[in-house]
Amino acid sequence: MKVKNVGRVGVVLLAAALGAAAMAGPAMADPNPSTDFRTLTGVGSDTTQDVMNGFGSLVTDGANAKVIASWDARGSVQIKTKAANCTFNRPDGSGAGRQALRASQGENLGGTNGGAGFFQGANVANCVDFARSSSYGGPTPPTTAGNYTYIPFGVDAVALARNANGDIPANISFAQVQRVYKCFDTAIAGNPVTPRMIQAASGTWQFWAGKMGITEAEINLGDYSCLARDTDSNPATPAAPNFERVQEHDGTVLNGNLNQIVPFSAGQFIAQGNTAAIQAATGVTVTDRRGQAALTGMRLPGQAIQQPVVGGILNTAFPLRRDVYNVVPTADLADAAIVNAFVGANSKVCTTTVNVGGTNRSVIELFGFGKRTNGVDLLNAACGATDLKANA
Incomplete structure (x- = not known):
């Protein structure tokens, strides 16, 4: 993975520590034992x-x-x-x-x-x-x-994750985000920005790409050359891009990458911060993969900024929400x-x-999601x- 715009030694050291901690944590919570075949x-x-x-x-x-x-x-x-x-x-x-x-x-x-x-x-x-x-x-x-x-x-909300140590603004407009993912802009508020993608089979990516107004066909044709690439990609050949796809809801991909952004489920972000309570109440281990990621607030034209998470609870009024x-x-x-x-x-x-x-507490809400009655x-x-x- 290419680390871009790493300007401070302390950031790099913290990124390494957080990455190691994430790798050390448990990654799965399948049925235990695996031979526990249920209905x-x-x-x-x-x-x-x-x-x-x-x-x-x-x-x-x-x-x-x-x-x-x-x-x-x-x-x-x-x-x-x-x-x-x-x-x-x-x-x-x-x-x-x-x-x-x-x-x-x-x-x-x-x-x-x-x-x-x-x-x-x-x-x-x-x-x-x-x-x-x-x-x-x-x-x-x-x-x-x-x-x-x-x-x-x-109910979930899909927000933009940025590196908390970088200069990407904490609150941005939907139009700004869309222009960045369509490669019309390469900066937000004067700060260089590189948008990242998550795996194509992800429902989060399908939702996000739809909101951004981009398609897989366009991506594969090289229409969006500003998207983050693998380290072996050749920037001189945008018609045959080797774009990097990262696992969704993994904020550690932003560790040390101060100018990168990626979509992130607010429900997952909350759950990854509730690991102790979830473990105690349900016995389920949730891996905290937030790393240096922070979620941004967002506004639609003519509307006030909405935060995806308010007081540790998902904000169901956030503009980019989904069932x-x-x-x-x-x-x-x-x-x-x-x-x-x-x-x-x-x-x-x-x-x-x-x-x-x-x-x-509702299990739905403990794991970070909203409940609609x-x-x-x-x-x-x-x-x-x-x-x-x-x-x-």
Whole structure:
């Protein structure tokens, strides 16, 4: 990774220390033991993997058996989700998680995946029950018809992360951010800036790219030569760029990089700061990857600056907010386990609380997300709603 604009020895030393600490921490919270095969198996989003691990620890059936097995997006070890067969690579991100779910339903994804029921060369038929997704993968406008149902459980905000030791302003306008990601501007308030990307299969990136008004096709054509590159990239060949993709919600990529910015889930940022409380209340280990990252405030034209996090709580009025989902086959909406876990305001994910410092707190909110009890529209729905659908 190329370190740019490192102007102070102290910053470099702190960056190294923070990076080492992040590497030393635990990286996963899969079902333990890994042979604990549960009723509902989920894969996908990095954004919501921690909160779903929380529900995996807490949601039980009438026999007091854990119901939800949620496998992390990150990690080099393959996962095995069911007792027979079902060994495959981890789907890293919302898009990959939804693909794995579709393959599990017997769809043919084509390409290098393999034939019907295959994901990344492995037969995953009947291996995945739900996909964690931080974005809606359906058409515009959203629809109420489709083979897959997006069941919202929380509200997230996607903010811009900057290095807290740098000179990028703490509050910026949406127009400024968009102009930087479209490479119209290479500075904010006179400070040079390099925008970074996260993995393409990430729901966070899909959401962010949509808001920025850029597409993967344009990126691959080299239309945005200002985006951060790998160290072996050749700046003289923008038509064949080797752009760097970093893991989402990992602020350590900004350590020592004083002029770089990257999108970051506010829900993840809060959860990574709540590690002790989460561990004590749920037994789930959340890795603090914030590093030197700080979130910026943002404003839309004619509106006041909104902070993504206020008093340690997600601000649901932040301009770039989104619902986060558990995606299930529409045909399985009558399945008792799925209904009990995900469907409706009385479902386990919508109602489960834990004691934190003598106060009962929603698990959704403990892990950094907001909870919506009254729906506004399909993309701003109430927890447990089943109206939003798509075929992907």
